[in-house]
Amino acid sequence: DAGVTQSPTHLIKTRGQQVTLRCSPISGHKSVSWYQQVLGQGPQFIFQYYEKEERGRGNFPDRFSARQFPNYSSELNVNALLLGDSALYLCASSDNSGRETQYFGPGTRLLVL
Amino acid sequence: GQSLEQPSEVTAVEGAIVQINCTYQTSGFYGLSWYQQHDGGAPTFLSYNGLDGLEETGRFSSFLSRSDSYGYLLLQELQMKDSASYFCAVADSWGKLQFGAGTQVVVTP
Numbered sequence: 001d002a003g004v005t006q007s008p009t010h011l012i013k014t015r016g017q018q019v020t021l022r023c024s025p026i027s028g029h030k031s032v033s034w035y036q037q038v039l040g041q042g043p044q045f046i047f048q049y050y051e052k053e054e055r056g057r058g059n060f061p062d063r064f065s066a067r068q069f070p071n072y073s074s075e076l077n078v079n080a081l082l083l084g085d086s087a088l089y090l091c092a093s094s095d096n097s098g099r100e101t102q103y104f105g106p107g108t109r110l111l112v113l
Numbered sequence: 114g115q116s117l118e119q120p121s122e123v124t125a126v127e128g129a130i131v132q133i134n135c136t137y138q139t140s141g142f143y144g145l146s147w148y149q150q151h152d153g154g155a156p157t158f159l160s161y162n163g164l165d166g167l168e169e170t171g172r173f174s175s176f177l178s179r180s181d182s183y184g185y186l187l188l189q190e191l192q193m194k195d196s197a198s199y200f201c202a203v204a205d206s207w208g209k210l211q212f213g214a215g216t217q218v219v220v221t222p
Contacts, residue, residue: 042215048209055208092210094208099207100161100163
């Protein structure tokens, strides 16, 4: 079975632009979470979706938004990019709430110039 | 406020035992998880403790004391491939994970 997949793997944008990151969870998993990981730090929670509904939002500005589709894949959108948005964006899926185990994708490395 | 504290780096030789401590101060605690991340890779799940006590998975063990807001990950029979960052993460009832800053484990020959 395929693991969590994310696209694109790398992305370079300039300040002020918008970006959309995509995630496909493990087959059968209904929960998707998004995390931002800045170099040298632990992942920071951005959003969690379960059964297409937002379950949780981290301490990120409204420039960050996400959604989950009927097939449980998900998109993360970031508007008006800032230099500080440069990071590894990780998607994690789980078959329930994800309290015990989450499976991470390889991430999208975003560089904002 | 909410916080997780873990050492920034630990160095040990092959075959040794390493313990990574994690203390936490969070609301809505459900359980403590441990993840491993190699440079350039994604975090991979190692262990989970929902109740007090020790969980053993091969060479790795994890411990939790809810009353002390403390846990640790024990790495035994260290191998070179164990060189990586290790993160403790607190889960709330909704599955939101809050990660520590990570502990860089360096294994030397």
